[in-house]
Amino acid sequence: MARFTPENVKIAEAIVARYPRKRSATIPLCHLAQEQDGYLADDAMEHVAELVGATPAEVRGVATFYEMFKLHPVGKYLVGVCTNISCMLLGGEELLQHCSKSLGVKPGGTTDDGMFTLEETECLAACTEAPMLQVNYRYFHRIDHDGFDRLVDELRQGGRADEVPPHGTLSRVRQVIPEERAFGVLPVEAARGADRPARAGEPEPAK
Amino acid sequence: MSAERRVPKIVSSRWDVKNGHTLDVYLQTGGYQGLERALSMTPEQVHDEVKAATIQGRGGAGFPAGAKWGLIAPGNYPRYLVINGDESEPGTYKDRVIIERDPHLLLEGVLITAYAIRAEQAFIYIRGEMPFAHERMIQAVNDAYRAGYVGRNVLGKPWGVEVVVHWGAGAYIVGEETALIESLEGNRGMPRLKPPYFPAAKGLYMQPTVVNNVETMANIPWIVSNGGAAFAALGNETSNGTRLFALSGHVNKPGVYEVELGVTTFRDLVEKPEYGAGVRSGHALKAFIPGGASAPWFYEEHLDLPLSAKEVGDAGSMLGSGAVVIMDETTDAVRAAWRVVMFFAKESCGKCTPCREGTTWLRRIYERILSGAGRPEDIELLLDVADNISPGLAWPPRQTTICPLGPSAASPIASSIRRFRHEYEAYVTGATRPADDLVLTGADPT
Numbered sequence: 001m002a003r004f005t006p007e008n009v010k011i012a013e014a015i016v017a018r019y020p021r022k023r024s025a026t027i028p029l030c031h032l033a034q035e036q037d038g039y040l041a042d043d044a045m046e047h048v049a050e051l052v053g054a055t056p057a058e059v060r061g062v063a064t065f066y067e068m069f070k071l072h073p074v075g076k077y078l079v080g081v082c083t084n085i086s087c088m089l090l091g092g093e094e095l096l097q098h099c100s101k102s103l104g105v106k107p108g109g110t111t112d113d114g115m116f117t118l119e120e121t122e123c124l125a126a127c128t129e130a131p132m133l134q135v136n137y138r139y140f141h142r143i144d145h146d147g148f149d150r151l152v153d154e155l156r157q158g159g160r161a162d163e164v165p166p167h168g169t170l171s172r173v174r175q176v177i178p179e180e181r182a183f184g185v186l187p188v189e190a191a192r193g194a195d196r197p198a199r200a201g202e203p204e205p206a207k
Numbered sequence: 208m209s210a211e212r213r214v215p216k217i218v219s220s221r222w223d224v225k226n227g228h229t230l231d232v233y234l235q236t237g238g239y240q241g242l243e244r245a246l247s248m249t250p251e252q253v254h255d256e257v258k259a260a261t262i263q264g265r266g267g268a269g270f271p272a273g274a275k276w277g278l279i280a281p282g283n284y285p286r287y288l289v290i291n292g293d294e295s296e297p298g299t300y301k302d303r304v305i306i307e308r309d310p311h312l313l314l315e316g317v318l319i320t321a322y323a324i325r326a327e328q329a330f331i332y333i334r335g336e337m338p339f340a341h342e343r344m345i346q347a348v349n350d351a352y353r354a355g356y357v358g359r360n361v362l363g364k365p366w367g368v369e370v371v372v373h374w375g376a377g378a379y380i381v382g383e384e385t386a387l388i389e390s391l392e393g394n395r396g397m398p399r400l401k402p403p404y405f406p407a408a409k410g411l412y413m414q415p416t417v418v419n420n421v422e423t424m425a426n427i428p429w430i431v432s433n434g435g436a437a438f439a440a441l442g443n444e445t446s447n448g449t450r451l452f453a454l455s456g457h458v459n460k461p462g463v464y465e466v467e468l469g470v471t472t473f474r475d476l477v478e479k480p481e482y483g484a485g486v487r488s489g490h491a492l493k494a495f496i497p498g499g500a501s502a503p504w505f506y507e508e509h510l511d512l513p514l515s516a517k518e519v520g521d522a523g524s525m526l527g528s529g530a531v532v533i534m535d536e537t538t539d540a541v542r543a544a545w546r547v548v549m550f551f552a553k554e555s556c557g558k559c560t561p562c563r564e565g566t567t568w569l570r571r572i573y574e575r576i577l578s579g580a581g582r583p584e585d586i587e588l589l590l591d592v593a594d595n596i597s598p599g600l601a602w603p604p605r606q607t608t609i610c611p612l613g614p615s616a617a618s619p620i621a622s623s624i625r626r627f628r629h630e631y632e633a634y635v636t637g638a639t640r641p642a643d644d645l646v647l648t649g650a651d652p653t
Binding site: 018019020021023024025026027028030031052054061062065066067068069080083084085086088089090121122123124125126127128129130134137138139169170171172173174175176177178181182183184185186188191192193194195196197199200201202203 | 282283284285286294295296297298299300302303325327328334335336337338339341342345346348349352353355357358359360365366367368369371372373374375376377378379390391392393394395396412414453454455456457461462463496500530532533534538542543546547550553554556
């Protein structure tokens with residue numbers, strides 16, 4: 001849909017600066033693009049490539065490896081139902097069936113109003129809270145069929161906006177390294193040697 | 208060994224403390240004292256304490272952390288510290304709890320370790336599907352920077368380190384340490400061949416790197432504060448300290464419990480009222496997974512084994528990632544095995560042929576059986592394909608692949624066929640009818 005906005009370019013540059021090599025910022029920047037657009041658009045990947053010093057094809061190659069990057073628009077709410085072993089034992093498959101009937105889409109599909117995309121997911125690390133699902137990666141533990149229907153109603157009516165931000169938004173807290181506290185990130189080559197390079201306030205390494 | 212002996216909560220002490228995740232409460236409850244102590248020691252002395260503790264890595268492979276740090280090649284800088292928070296082994300749920308409820312504990316462990324190994328920089332890699340954990344972790348790191356615990360001149364001392372919180376994006380294989388490094392370098396998360404790419408020698412950016420699990424790191428502040436010997440005094444000869452176990456499935460009280468290794472048994476964990484409080488009421492145990500989806504299954508006769516690497520290993524399985532999944536007699540063993548196998552098929556990165564092709568075919572054979580179209584010879588075929596990924600179906604598994612993902616798929620197959628062959632036979636003879644559309648919810652649409 002779009003390249004990064006000027007505001008997001010600033011955020012992206014701060015992320016890139018935290019790594020000894022720019023390429024390490026590829027996944028965080030793809031998340032940022034997805035936060036901006038709700039999915040990972042072609043020109044966003046081109047912009048990521050420019051910022052990390054890769055080709056657009058390389059960024060696409062990385063993005064397609066990871067489940068969370070959606071290269072086409074999805075619903076505002078991505079519903080992921082776990083059916084792996086711990087959830088399966090306690091009704092995860094039945095929950096997925098119910099979600100599918102209730103939303104009127106098969107796993108992988110998006111409702112006609114563009115509100116919900118349903119996914120069957122693998123283990124989401126809430127095994128003691130089975131059955132469970134995520135909406136935009138926010139956890140809903142021990143959820144029953146009626147509970148799911150009520151949740152869908154609320155979301156349709158614009159409820160729970162604080163709890164469940166639109167698809168693509170992950171952490172709403174961004175890492176900030178205050179300049180006066182920063183230790184400093186050295187490129188790998190600049191840090192290379194037989195000793196750990198000293199910084200301001202540090203003694204030279206003992207020989 | 209007496210039940211009266213007081214066992215400390217090393218990694219879960221703040222889980223029930225109100226606002227235990229905040230810097231204020233962390234400091235009020237003894238936080239950052241381990242770091243303070245570490246910085247008054249030499250890096251080598253800190254390393255010695257961790258070596259004395261002999262803490263086996265809590266990620267799954269169980270390699271002792273102190274020994275791992277010692278593998279780092281001398282005289283080759285920069286070195287990096289990478290924290291593996293890509294928790295996604297089915298049944299495993301502990302690192303997320305630590306990050307969400309006590310992120311400063313993890314951070315303190317990271318700082319002490321970075322100091323001990325003289326790391327240039329530290330990266331905390333957290334699974335992408337856990338944004339709440341990200342929020343808690345990033346808030347903790349931001350607060351700790353401002354308060355002088357991270358960054359330059361930590362605690363006013365001439366030492367510093369930059370700590371970066373990094374995102375995953377949905378790939379189980381990235382939990383394998385060399386794949387994690389690939390991912391952190393901005394690549395597809397495919398494992399590297401070992402040798403030569405042992406992280407301690409050629410890790411992140413081809414530099415010496417220590418990769419440690421979240422729970423392992425969360426133990427480090429206690430070890431430094433109380434001494435390695437105090438930690439080693441907990442547990443038995445082969446498994447020291449306490450450990451988190453996620454108990455899930457058919458139990459009355461599923462939960463994440465911190466228990467002492469070596470002396471606690473599976474039966475304690477499943478039956479004691481403070482833990483699982485028994486198999487789901489009115490039901491009997493059929494089988495259980497002792498250490499995550501990759502682990503061979505255990506049964507009633509294994510309940511009295513201690514939670515100890517050696518005993519569990521000798522009995523043919525592993526504590527792995529601390530995920531104990533209980534299955535009662537209502538469980539369809541074929542379907543349960545299929546779920547686990549499908550997981551590995553989906554999560555195979557595709558680099559090695561035996562895993563990529565093998566897990567995919569295994570999955571298809573399972574789906575044929577479960578849909579009612581199975582043939583009698585399919586049971587042997589499953590074993591044959593699994594044997595081609597992990598020759599001999601032995602324990603510990605032999606590998607035809609770069610990493611253990613493919614061989615892990617053999618565990619549930621060998622386990623369930625050896626013990627419950629009659630259930631497979633019931634499917635292929637038509638005695639068991641497939642449960643309509645429910646069975647194949649996960650079937651690959653392609």
